Amino acid sequence: MLKNLPIGTQTDVLIEPRTFFNEKELKEILKKCGLKITKQRVAVLKVLSSGPRYHKTAKDILEEVKKNFPNIGFATIYRLLKRLSQAQMILEISMGAGSSCYELKTKQQSHYHIACLNCGKIIEFKNKMIETTLEKIVLEKNYTLKNQVVEIYVNCDSCKNQ
């Protein structure tokens, strides 16, 4: 049966296991972004650095953080996500309709995404050749690269066979 779930609702397929951050490290992240350390912000970051889904919507985060901070609202979540994005600390990906997903950046930079249009699963992949090619294109045109996005939309193998 076809489900057509929103993208980012299924367990991710990652390139490699994510790095977990402890509370001290999460606070460092906030410091590095020039943000004050609050319990709500640490809680949001803790959610972002825990699996098995590392691509989370604001709603995902809100629901998780609400368990410890029942009064937190979207305002706090979206405000922090915006600032972390501006500080390049998280990546915002908006594949298809609906809400954006956010993920904490790790060292293994610049990976790309495959999304199954049917089950909403996100599969990460890396390709040094594409990365270099894009950098070269930008360099040739004398532009300054700010960000590169590569997205493939598919029907994954399990969805293909109904």
Next chain:
Amino acid sequence: MLKNLPIGTQTDVLIEPRTFFNEKELKEILKKCGLKITKQRVAVLKVLSSGPRYHKTAKDILEEVKKNFPNIGFATIYRLLKRLSQAQMILEISMGAGSSCYELKTKQQSHYHIACLNCGKIIEFKNKMIETTLEKIVLEKNYTLKNQVVEIYVNCDSCKNQ
């Protein structure tokens, strides 16, 4: 002075000149999509196939079509855009915040986009190698390719030097 205009507000830089369609051809497009031919729809398609900007928002289209059909509203525009998208006749691109841009597809398929984050200019480019690589990645994983998106975000040369 930095302007930070929304993406898709400046004259496009195209790979090659666009094919223009006459009224007869535009009607053919509608027929091919299984849609009834109405004056409003032909007018929307006419706007989509005219430059110098080929990446247009629903608002852009509305304003243009309103000149001949003062009573047309967003409902008609969005409804048609949705159906043309589903029929793969137009491409919807959503780069950054704000509204999506839509462009009529041409024969020279599968091109990619560079957007200047400052002036909002869209520059098209093609890269057969990336295209093939993405197809190969999908094939290897035994998925069915539905769509591929490659976007580069930059500061263009004129914006770089203030």
Next chain:
DNA sequence: ATAAAAATGAAAATCAAATTCATTTAAAAT
């Protein structure tokens, strides 16, 4: 502890896009 600056959360505002529904129109069938 105090003061200044920043963050929070409830509520409202914004904005793009989709939907509803009464009316009109296109095109297929007579």
Next chain:
DNA sequence: ATTTTAAATGAATTTGATTTTCATTTTTAT
């Protein structure tokens, strides 16, 4: 050409994600 029927239109409303406002609270530097 007229009738029929299914589809399209447009005004208004709704939806859903994200942002903003503002009174109150919290953080951090002194």
